């Protein structure tokens with residue numbers, strides 16, 4: 001999808017015109033994936049706009065930097081302010097927000113420490129990630145032949161650019177085989193997550209999702225669903241899940257900032273349940289969108305006003 005360009009991007013403390021927001025080709029990040037980033041949604045509300053779980057996203061960004069021993073030259077609150085300013089500077093209502101911290105231009109050894117730590121925030125409009133129809137009808141997915149990273153290789157709790165080379169293998173394999181998305185297993189063969197979203201299953205009235213020890217990114221949408229399920233008194237179990245649960249589940253759905261909540265209607269050509277969106281999936285979609293559209297009160301203070 002071509003970029004719906006905006007006027008400006010925040011780079012190291014100032015708004016820079018879209019076309020001037022460039023880096024040198026010999027920047028460390030380009031060669032070694034040395035970047036931590038976030039994807040955040042800003043929603044249009046009846047009386048303005050609200051950024052979804054801003055503080056939690058910025059916290060995860062800083063946590064990732066801590067894992068990689070990168071000292072961000074801005075405070076969390078400066079990055080939060082930069083995000084809100086960039087939305088305002090570009091006159092956006094609903095948009096996708098991409099803050100990132102990366103190793104810049106200085107030298108190209110594997111050692112990143114001589115390179116500067118740069119930061120930027122871009123915003124653009126982004127609709128339904130897997131298509132509008134998918135929100136109701138669901139998507140067809142495959143179990144990937146690629147696994148997620150072993151815990152002592154790349155840390156999955158850090159949303160690092162380099163992790164997305166693994167995600168790209170999963171995604172491209174799925175597309176090449178005619179599926180919308182791939183589900184990765186962890187190195188023990190247990191269900192992990194999609195290339196860019198967490199996964200949930202429903203079986204006999206209970207919701208299941210893999211724990212942090214199944215090589216997942218701790219999704220903020222995932223966390224929100226756990227909260228909504230508790231609000232609605234729906235039973236949830238976080239435990240390691242064998243692959244075959246995918247073939248006997250009544251419902252399967254993905255959750256993430258880009259997809260929000262999206263039903264999976266088949267896995268490896270095996271229909272999930274009756275092959276249509278399930279009851280719990282609909283219920284959680286409805287509750288999530290009621291809050292993010294402002295139709296229901298923001299009872300957990302998830303939306304920061306722009």
Ligand code: PMP
Nearest residue numbers: 196197198217219220221256257
């Ligand atoms: N897992 C991966 C690999 C992701 O890229 C994403 C998207 N950030 C998620 C899970 C979902 O996380 P979130 O709900 O915070 O967007």
